[in-house]
Amino acid sequence: MHRKILLWFLGLILVGASLAWGQSAGEFGGAFQDRFLQVKRSQLGPALGVNQPTVDKLLAIEARYKPLRRQMIAEMMNDWRRLEQAMRQASPAEQEIRTILNSLRQRKDEMHNLQQRQGDEEIAILTPVQQARYLLYQRSLVKDARSIKGGGSGSGGQSRPGIVGGPGGMGAPALRAPQEIPVSRPPQ
Secondary structure, eight states: OHHHHHHHHHHHHHHHHHHHHHHHHHHHOHHHHHHHHHHHHHHHHHHHTOOHHHHHHHHHHHHHHHHHHHHHHHHHHHHHHHHHHHHTSSSOOHHHHHHHHHHHHHHHHHHHHHHHHHHHHHHHTSOHHHHHHHHHHHHHHHHHHHHHHHSSOOSSOOOSTTEEEOTTOOEEEOOOOOSOOOOOOOOO
């Protein structure tokens, strides 16, 4: 049970970090990512109490999963856009909505599995104390990335329209109530 909770928190942090770093990288370009990686490479060892080969292993694991995570996030955001478009129609087609919802559920499960695999690899090379330090370090990175991007205090608040942030750094598309939805009802 403890391991599941740890992996769940790590997954939340990774998703939030992916969103925050992906947006920052798009704004600042590759130089930002390179500098960010160098800072992380130098800080991670002392923050976790591990040697440089362990840091290199952690960064290699992260690098392997990063493109998969980005692709998954892009696909999920595309599904959300499709759902919003479908729901703007006067009479949304139930089959289309069902298909989109099933796709969202499937992608959520795939993202969870991806996070689980990455977390398992990271946990395999860290002690429980190092794992806890790693979680706290990742969380602080997310807060820092959000504060840099938004110019805010990094409190985990809303960092862009349509994204709901939380204290754990988790960002998810916000569901907004439509202003007006035309309803067609059959005659009675």
